[in-house]
Amino acid sequence: MVLLDTAVGTRLADSLVEMRVALPTWNDRISPVLDVATRLLVLDVVDGSEADRREVLLQGADVHGRARQILESQVDVLVCGAASMPLLAMLSEGGIKVISHRCGVVDEIVAALLAGELTEDAFAMPGCCGRRQRRRCGRRGQRGRFMEQE
Amino acid sequence: MSQPDADNVRDTILESIADGVFTVDDDWRITSFNAAAERITGVAREEAIGQHCCDVFRASICEGQCALRQTRETGRAIVNKAVYIIDAGGQRIPISISAATLKDASGNVIGGVETFRDLSMVEELRKELRAQYTYADIVGRSARMRRLFDLLPQIADSTSTVLIEGASGTGKELFARAIHDLSPRREKPFVAINCGALPDTLLESELFGYKAGAFTDARRDKPGRLALADGGTIFLDEIGDVSAAMQMRLLRVLQERVFEPLGSVTSVEVDVRVIAATNQQLDKLVRKGTFREDLFYRINVVRLELPDLRQRREDIPLLVDRFVSKFNALQGKDIAGVSDEALAILMEHDFPGNVRELENVVEHAFVLCRGGLIGPQHLPPALRPKESATVVAGHGPRTLQALEAIHITDALRRHNGNRAAAARELGINPSTLFRKINSLGIDIPARPQADSETE
Numbered sequence: 001m002v003l004l005d006t007a008v009g010t011r012l013a014d015s016l017v018e019m020r021v022a023l024p025t026w027n028d029r030i031s032p033v034l035d036v037a038t039r040l041l042v043l044d045v046v047d048g049s050e051a052d053r054r055e056v057l058l059q060g061a062d063v064h065g066r067a068r069q070i071l072e073s074q075v076d077v078l079v080c081g082a083a084s085m086p087l088l089a090m091l092s093e094g095g096i097k098v099i100s101h102r103c104g105v106v107d108e109i110v111a112a113l114l115a116g117e118l119t120e121d122a123f124a125m126p127g128c129c130g131r132r133q134r135r136r137c138g139r140r141g142q143r144g145r146f147m148e149q150e
Numbered sequence: 151m152s153q154p155d156a157d158n159v160r161d162t163i164l165e166s167i168a169d170g171v172f173t174v175d176d177d178w179r180i181t182s183f184n185a186a187a188e189r190i191t192g193v194a195r196e197e198a199i200g201q202h203c204c205d206v207f208r209a210s211i212c213e214g215q216c217a218l219r220q221t222r223e224t225g226r227a228i229v230n231k232a233v234y235i236i237d238a239g240g241q242r243i244p245i246s247i248s249a250a251t252l253k254d255a256s257g258n259v260i261g262g263v264e265t266f267r268d269l270s271m272v273e274e275l276r277k278e279l280r281a282q283y284t285y286a287d288i289v290g291r292s293a294r295m296r297r298l299f300d301l302l303p304q305i306a307d308s309t310s311t312v313l314i315e316g317a318s319g320t321g322k323e324l325f326a327r328a329i330h331d332l333s334p335r336r337e338k339p340f341v342a343i344n345c346g347a348l349p350d351t352l353l354e355s356e357l358f359g360y361k362a363g364a365f366t367d368a369r370r371d372k373p374g375r376l377a378l379a380d381g382g383t384i385f386l387d388e389i390g391d392v393s394a395a396m397q398m399r400l401l402r403v404l405q406e407r408v409f410e411p412l413g414s415v416t417s418v419e420v421d422v423r424v425i426a427a428t429n430q431q432l433d434k435l436v437r438k439g440t441f442r443e444d445l446f447y448r449i450n451v452v453r454l455e456l457p458d459l460r461q462r463r464e465d466i467p468l469l470v471d472r473f474v475s476k477f478n479a480l481q482g483k484d485i486a487g488v489s490d491e492a493l494a495i496l497m498e499h500d501f502p503g504n505v506r507e508l509e510n511v512v513e514h515a516f517v518l519c520r521g522g523l524i525g526p527q528h529l530p531p532a533l534r535p536k537e538s539a540t541v542v543a544g545h546g547p548r549t550l551q552a553l554e555a556i557h558i559t560d561a562l563r564r565h566n567g568n569r570a571a572a573a574r575e576l577g578i579n580p581s582t583l584f585r586k587i588n589s590l591g592i593d594i595p596a597r598p599q600a601d602s603e604t605e
Contacts, residue, residue, distance in 0.1 A: 032204040032212045033236055062332060064303045082208040085240035089291050090299070101238070103205040126206045127193030128238045 019045040021113065022075040024058070025106050030123075032103065034083035035066065041106060042073050048114060063087045067094065079109060079118070081125060101128035168267070170245075173252060174203045174218060175261045190245065190268045192238045203264075209235045209247070217249035218262040225251070232269070241475070244269040271479040288324050289472045292462035298325070298454060305452055306332035311404065313389075313449045314427040316456030319506030322427040323385060325454060330383040335423060338382030341375045346388030350396055358399075360412035368413065376409055376420050383423045389449065390428035390435055397442045404448040424449070459501040459508060460560065466496055469505060473512040474524075481516060488515075489523040498556060499533055555590045558583065567594045 023030060024037035031037035037058055044052035058069055067090035070078065078091060079099045091098050102109060104123040112118045164171055170187030172180050183198040183206075191198075193206050204212035210233045211217060217228045227250040234242045247266040254260050290296070305312060306329045314322045323342060330340040345353060359374030376384060392400065403409050404424060408417045426449045433450075435441035459466070470488050478485055488496070492515075501507050515528040557576065565571040573583040587594065 026213045029202075032208050033210060035236065035242075036210050036213060038213065064299070064332065068303070081205070082236040083240060084236055084242050088240055089296075093296055100240075103202070125208070125238075126197040126201045127191065 018047070019077060020073070020075045021045060021077045021079065021110070022056075022070065022073055023079045023106055023109065024081070025055075028106055030079065030081045030103050030106060030109060032081045034080040034100070035063065035087055037080075040070065040073065042075060043110065045114065050110065050114065063090065067091055070094075071096070077113070079113060082128075101125045170266045170268075171263065172198070172203065172207075173261055173263045176259070178203050178218075180206055181261065187266070190243065190266065191235060207235060207264075208237075209233050209245075211247075217247055218251075218264055221249045221251055221262060222259060227251075235266075244273045270475075271482070274476055274479040287472075288321060288328060289468050290462060290465045291468060292457075292464045294457045294462050295465060298456070301454070302328055303332055305329055305454070307334070308452070309423060310451040311423070311449055312425045312452045312454060313432070314425065314454045314456065315431065316427070316429065316454075317458050317502075317504055318429050319504030320456040320458060321505055322429075322456060323387060325456065326383070326385040326425040326427060329425060330385075330423075333383070333423070335382050339379050340383050340385065341379035342385040342387060343375050344387045345396070346391030350393050353392070353396060354399070355412055358409050358411050361414045363413060365412070371411075374409075374411060376403065376422060377411075377418065379422045380420050381422070383425060386424065386426045388428060389426040390430040390432055390441060394440075394442070397445050401442065401445045401448060404445070459504045461564065463497055463560075466508065467493060469508055470496065470512060473509050477513060477516045483516060484521060485516065485519055486521075486523050489525045492524050492526050492529055495526055495529060495533060551590065554586065555592055558586060558590065559592055562587075562592070562594055569594070 021043045023041045023043075024034050025031055025039050025041045026037065031039070040056040040058050042054050042056055043050050056069070056073055058066060060066065060069075063084065063086050067087055070091060071094040075096060077097045077099065079102055081101065081103055083098075083100050088098055088100060099118065102118075102123045103125045109118065109123050112122055164182075164184040167184070168186055170190045171182075171184045172187050173182045175181050179200055180198050180203050183193075183195045185195075187193075187198070188195055191206065191208075198206045203218070204216070211231070217231055221228055227248065229248045230246045231248070232244065232246050234244050237243055245266045246269055247264055249262060249264045251259050252261040252263055288295075288299075290299075302325075312326075312329060314325055316322050326342070327340060330336060343353075343356060348356060355372070355374070357374050357376055359372050359377055360368050362368055362370050386400070389400075399409070403420075407421065408419050410417050432441055432446050436443050436446045459469075470493065474485055474487055477483065496508070496511070503510070511530060511533060512524070514530050515524040518528040519525075558572070561572040561575050562569065565575065569583055569587070570580050573580040576583065578586075586592075
């Protein structure tokens with residue numbers, strides 16, 4: 001894991017951080033596939049606002065190593081694009097609230113998240129329906145597909 | 151007779167082909183998306199049009215090695231590049247893609263076209279033919295499986311010998327392959343040998359190889375599996391079945407990483423990681439005197455115990471989905487899944503043959519089911535719960551009492567009939583458990599023999 005920069009002042013003590021959010025990014029947008037994303041934006045949220053921002057390089061393509069790197073960032077919430085089921089399961093098992101199958105400009109998604117407006121349908125990837133429509137939204141009749149894994 | 155409209159002809163052709171096709175404009179937004187593209191990606195055309203192609207396609211190369219971008223930059227078309235996409239359900243779908251640029255009448259680039267083919271069937275066939283299942287093929291989200299998944303990377307990073315214990319059909323070889331695939335030895339060979347399937351002499355020549363003239367018909371040198379696995383991993387399946395003489399030879403390999411091919415006067419050094427597996431409890435065999443204690447301790451450095459399928463029933467729906475996808479791909483069928491009634495029967499069955507038995511049950515159902523959902527009538531007739539028959543007989547939704555009986559029976563079995571331990575696990579008072587055992591007519595499993603171990 002490589003820390004690229006610390007953009008806003010000094011790093012906050014973990015105890016002060018209300019919520020740590022991570023988003024895999026690519027060209028200022030959410031990276032389309034978490035399994036191969038290379039950059040993870042990590043935000044510390046204090047008093048409902050972004051207080052710190054840094055970037056972590058993700059390396060390697062094996063699912064376990066990737067899950068471990070993300071878990072090491074000690075994030076509470078991960079907002080990402082598409083991700084394979086094993087990776088989602090490992091992150092959820094590690095205690096991360098994963099909001100998957102989202103797309104769009106990172107800053108807009110962060111703003112929506114902090115404003116409490118990242119609803120089930122907001123910024124959803126095409127073909128990835130929200131909870132109300134989630135049944136049988138994929139292919140091959142597989143059961144129980146959830147966009148959010150807690 | 152009027153000539154058909156060129157656009158109509160083009161659209162009809164695109165809609166009728168089995169390959170997915172989409173086009174993008176100069177801004178990487180999708181401008182057309184055919185029916186096969188909808189089917190393979192799981193994204194409807196109306197949702198795809200106008201969106202960024204990477205948000206719709208979700209391929210492993212979108213971020214770093216976009217085929218369309220490379221084509222536009224180099225001017226060369228890309229043909230049949232093997233990648234994967236992730237569908238809305240989180241499944242990795244292997245595909246091959248081809249990409250080319252779209253130009254207007256003046257030769258200016260106005261976008262690109264990407265065609266892709268679903269390789270799921272090819273991939274399944276390849277795996278079947280070469281038995282090359284990987285870590286990703288291990289299905290399970292139960293607590294016991296997750297604990298195993300958490301251990302795998304650490305085990306893979308080490309060089310220690312691993313002993314995998316588990317009943318037949320629990321996936322011992324799959325785990326062995328997973329350890330190899332996650333280890334620094336992944337680029338080197340993984341060689342598996344079933345020690346129980348071969349008589350001693352054959353096992354010896356298979357493992358150690360032989361020199362020309364070592365025995366009649368040994369006309370030329372033949373390297374053994376150990377030599378073939380040099381630098382990689384050797385998987386010794388059914389290690390509990392090998393003879394005393396072979397145990398001695400294996401001990402030397404494990405201790406010194408040295409062996410002699412049959413008929414050779416010189417030793418061969420080998421750098422190999424050993425993963426052994428057995429469906430027996432080796433410590434019991436040691437106590438019985440049929441397995442060498444020193445070999446046991448050499449093998450039992452890191453031990454993985456794979457759970458029976460009945461100990462992780464919650465994984466059955468996931469496994470059924472996996473097998474339905476697999477047989478759909480292999481047999482070219484379009485079975486949607488398993489009905490709730492059939493799934494209830496599968497959830498109640500004890501599966502003494504474990505995951506392999508479940509796979510066979512789904513394959514059996516595929517023979518009888520022509521389409522739609524697999525129902526109870528498609529399952530093998532023998533597939534009925536026996537131990538809990540008094541309380542769960544009949545089809546349709548299970549009653550609360552029936553489910554209670556299943557959970558209590560399972561807990562009692564897990565604790566070898568120890569009611570106090572079972573009550574603790576179930577979170578109820580032992581006296582409540584006794585009352586339920588009586589009222590539900592549950593048979594308490596017999597206590598194990600004196601030499602058995604309890605959890």
